[in-house]
Amino acid sequence: MNVLIVEDEKGLALEIDEFLSHEGFTIEHAHTKNVASEKIFVNNYDFILLDLTLPDGDGFDLLQMLKGLKDRDDAIIILTARGAVDDKVHGLEQGADDYLAKPFSLNELLARMHAITRRKHKLESNDITVKEFRINIQNRTVHYNLERINLTKKEFEIFNYLVLNKNRVISRTNLTEHVWGDVLEINSDSNFVDVHVKNLRKKLSQFEPIEWFETVRSIGYRVNI
Amino acid sequence: MNVLIVEDEKGLALEIDEFLSHEGFTIEHAHTKNVASEKIFVNNYDFILLDLTLPDGDGFDLLQMLKGLKDRDDAIIILTARGAVDDKVHGLEQGADDYLAKPFSLNELLARMHAITRRKHKLESNDITVKEFRINIQNRTVHYNLERINLTKKEFEIFNYLVLNKNRVISRTNLTEHVWGDVLEINSDSNFVDVHVKNLRKKLSQFEPIEWFETVRSIGYRVNI
DNA sequence: GTTACAACTTAAATTAATCGTAAAATTGCC
DNA sequence: GGCAATTTTACGATTAATTTAAGTTGTAAC
Secondary structure, three states, X not given: OEEEEEOOOHHHHHHHHHHHHHOOOEEEEEOOHHHHHHHHHHOOOOEEEEEOEEOOEEHHHHHHHHHHOOOOOOEEEEEEOOOOHHHHHHHHHOOOOEEEEOOOOHHHHHXXXXXXXXXXXXXXXXXXXXXXXXXXXXXXEEEEOOEEEOOOHHHHHHHHHHHHOOOOOEEHHXXXXXXXXXXXXXXXXXXXXXXXXXXXXXXXXXXXXXXXXXXXXXXXXXXXX | OEEEEEOOOHHHHHHHHHHHHHOOOEEEEEOOHHHHHHHHHHOOOOEEEXXXXXXXXXXXXXXXXXXXXXXXXXXXXXXXXXXXXXXXXXXXXXXXXXXXXXXXXXXXXXXXXXXXXXXXXXXXXXXXXXXXXXXXXXXXXXXXXXXXXXXXXXXXXXXXXXXXXXXXXXXXXHHHHHHHOOHHHOOOOOOHHHHHHHHHXXXXXXXXXXXXXXXXXXXXXXXXX
16 A cells, blocks of 8 residues: 655654555655645555645645545545644544644554554454455455465555455556555556566465456456455 | 547656556547647547647647537546646636646546546436446446446447437447547448447347347447437 | 348457566565 | 565467458348
8 A cells, every 4th residue: 555654854754654664555755745735646545644734834735635636535644743632623624534643653653544444445353355365454464264375565465455445447557556656657568567466366376266356358457255 | 438638748648648548548649739630620539638838839729729610529628737727717718628737646637537428428427327237437347237247348438438429329430439549540441340339239138138229220320218 | 023232240360468487686684 | 795585577378359351131222
């Protein structure tokens, strides 16, 4: 999953980056409101971590702008130094998904992010299952019944994203955006998505046939039920 | 559906091309105002993506020219550098259907295009239904009740176009233009439309008789209600 | 009924998209 | 720095979609 960190304090931004990268997220940064708004226009994000006090203006504007866009469902988590209850209420009213007051623990942030994922996809726990396969989004593990399947980072991200969006066709562009990050930087006449999908399928199909993991020719992939 | 990209920045034009092609659109390019106006005279488009600043003149002229033509309903989306509020107002006054400031998200563009399609055809959602058949223009899927029907790209485009223009006779030329693109490049004494229509009909009629999918002799096809 | 043309059908040929493999490049870790 | 694992590139093989081609059927005018 991809994350945009909108934060001008570079030390904090880097700290979050390091931590979340380690947890398997793809990170992008914006140190100002302007850079952030350009990035938001150009990409879709799974999460936007938004500091409210930015050098070139108030973060609330970004929030409002984002809420004005159609067909987006980036989750927004507000980060701010202000302990002000007003900001919190105001932020959540404007449509933010959660709120963290600085200083906060990185594990707390991660826990909130997982909670949002569960809410967004209407999951009851950290486990998602497809047939006998079980994905745990918190531990980033996949099991077949009791047996652990070792997936690489990219394989896990692809599987996770397709399963979270089950029964929908996910185009290669969409998959690329969420697993690899910034679409514009990517050489698209490459077949790296196909290769990872192939390797993933190989690992999964050791356990049982995976006819539910379809290719939708000329569009992308779809995981059914 | 076919799209004309009127944009002199070739990198951007190619990027849009690649993205929209993957989403099933047929793309043509015009890098100058002159080429664009020639193409517009010769073909009808579902969408024209119009950059206002072109090397050989102002895009507004094209907009006015197009609005002067009778019996056209190409949807026009203006693309221009951010902040030019005047351009936006002026453009929409002149009859553009929407406006996107650069840089914009390709997904945002796609969402706007779907919105315009819905508006143009007075649809309330992304679903269009004919009897028990349901087309979803966003996911590019067709269902019969709950069962999914697998159509190829061309089959889907034909069905979609005929259904969007239901109760009207659609000529082979018209269908060719919108599904395949540039009419002049196409060998017209071929029967490829017939072949695809036949295959499409075969797939649909597995579910129920499709007497509403008529052939209008020596003119074309029509889908009734 | 005959003729002329349009549409339909089928199968083969062509083209395009995806899959599979392996080697090259990169990354992460000790 | 060097080794192992992962990611990416490159390319031939495979499979599916599209187009061509040729024959057949249907329709309307004479």
